[in-house]
Amino acid sequence: xxxxxxxxSIILCHSCDLAVRKRALPSSSRAICPRCHxxxxxxxxxxxxxxxxxxxxxxxxxxxANLLPVLEIHFLGSVRTTTVIQAAVxxxxxxxxxVGLAVMVAAVIAPGLLILSILTQVMIVKLKLHSSFWQxxxxxxxxxHGSISQMTMLEIYVISFLVSAxxxxxxxxxxxxxxxxxxxxxxxxxxxxxREYNLEHMWSYVDA
Amino acid sequence: MPNTPxxxxxxxxxxxxxxxxxxxxxxxxxxxxxxxGQKIGLCLCPVCRKLNLTSNNHCRRCFSQLSNRNYASIQQxxxxxxxxxxxLVVANIYPITLLTNRGVVTNDTIxxxxxxxxQTGMFPIAIxxxxxxxxxxxxxxxxxxxxxxxISFNLPVSKRKLMVGFHIIEWIGRWSMLDLFVISLxxxxxxxxxxxxxxxxxxxxxxxxxILLTQLAxxxxxxxxxWDRLEQSDDTN
Numbered sequence: 001x002x003x004x005x006x007x008x009s010i011i012l013c014h015s016c017d018l019a020v021r022k023r024a025l026p027s028s029s030r031a032i033c034p035r036c037h038x039x040x041x042x043x044x045x046x047x048x049x050x051x052x053x054x055x056x057x058x059x060x061x062x063x064x065a066n067l068l069p070v071l072e073i074h075f076l077g078s079v080r081t082t083t084v085i086q087a088a089v090x091x092x093x094x095x096x097x098x099v100g101l102a103v104m105v106a107a108v109i110a111p112g113l114l115i116l117s118i119l120t121q122v123m124i125v126k127l128k129l130h131s132s133f134w135q136x137x138x139x140x141x142x143x144x145h146g147s148i149s150q151m152t153m154l155e156i157y158v159i160s161f162l163v164s165a166x167x168x169x170x171x172x173x174x175x176x177x178x179x180x181x182x183x184x185x186x187x188x189x190x191x192x193x194x195r196e197y198n199l200e201h202m203w204s205y206v207d208a
Numbered sequence: 209m210p211n212t213p214x215x216x217x218x219x220x221x222x223x224x225x226x227x228x229x230x231x232x233x234x235x236x237x238x239x240x241x242x243x244x245g246q247k248i249g250l251c252l253c254p255v256c257r258k259l260n261l262t263s264n265n266h267c268r269r270c271f272s273q274l275s276n277r278n279y280a281s282i283q284q285x286x287x288x289x290x291x292x293x294x295x296l297v298v299a300n301i302y303p304i305t306l307l308t309n310r311g312v313v314t315n316d317t318i319x320x321x322x323x324x325x326x327q328t329g330m331f332p333i334a335i336x337x338x339x340x341x342x343x344x345x346x347x348x349x350x351x352x353x354x355x356x357x358x359i360s361f362n363l364p365v366s367k368r369k370l371m372v373g374f375h376i377i378e379w380i381g382r383w384s385m386l387d388l389f390v391i392s393l394x395x396x397x398x399x400x401x402x403x404x405x406x407x408x409x410x411x412x413x414x415x416x417x418x419i420l421l422t423q424l425a426x427x428x429x430x431x432x433x434x435w436d437r438l439e440q441s442d443d444t445n
Contacts, residue, residue, distance in 0.1 A: 012245035016435040019243045036371040082396035090396040096408045160389035166333045
């Protein structure tokens, strides 16, 4: 059929396979599928420099967020603290390595990979690295972006600080450490980073 | 296929403040059936969502393998979901933490942990934990089972409602991780021998696997199948 030769004016809904005619969107809006209400595409707003700044900020805060104690309890004169990594390692050491691994991936490894992946993508775009090695690396990173960002669960971990603190307050005095502050900041920075990031737009650099 | 003009302009002017724009589909007249990508020989790349011809084997942008429909995904999703259901029952029956308080060892299941929170008067926390560790996993399993049953047996259920439910399931599924985070923090903090000690118990592993398997079951499923199969029985959305 001739009217579909121009592929870029048509978009298919990835949930229900409806063919939809693509058109320009006003800024800060998203197109939804008329049949199943899945988000089809956003108006591309994706600032490379903004993402670079957020990536660097996230990398800096990532270190204290994971190495400083997030919670400390005072119990009969003794003080116990834990960091995010320590918490995961302790559960692993108790023999529950599935739980330890899940916590480690969701709170430490995936966010770290997410920051590094976006940083690499931004650098490749910014420095215009067109050699085949960098282009291959770029599309590999884009292909894995979805699963990495799905595994990142910082917002849930931030809530879990509060829940654990309240649960433990029954037994002893609980205090938040500097790690809590850093971790919450990391969560906020990554939230903004993911808002800025647009996968469709990043893919469009491959076509060029 | 008549060459219908697109009425994009009238929508644009009204949606300058709204955040959601309803795109008009290719068949603008309501009398015509909705046009599936499959019928016009187009499909999306499952990885990068580039539009491709179904006759191609690999995506023209990212070179991933293309598939028009993944029919095996229903069976895969069912298998993952049934495993998750069995594990969720296990996770609810077996203790999830072992608490030693002044020499007395108590096994806490997910439910007894929540009722303990209610008894001590921490209702907001009890509600959060209840949502994350009981409501969300069960809702996810029941929701996905409804969804898969509707596809497998062509049930006359509103497709749009199913799809909205599916998006909710995909989004809330992650929140079950809350319980695991809390366990890991508690176990790392509370280790003072006979006085006060917390240790994870078998249900923790089962619960972690439930989260993993239900997330996979939702990810694996090719949702386009819902719209194909129910289209045949000619019901209205």
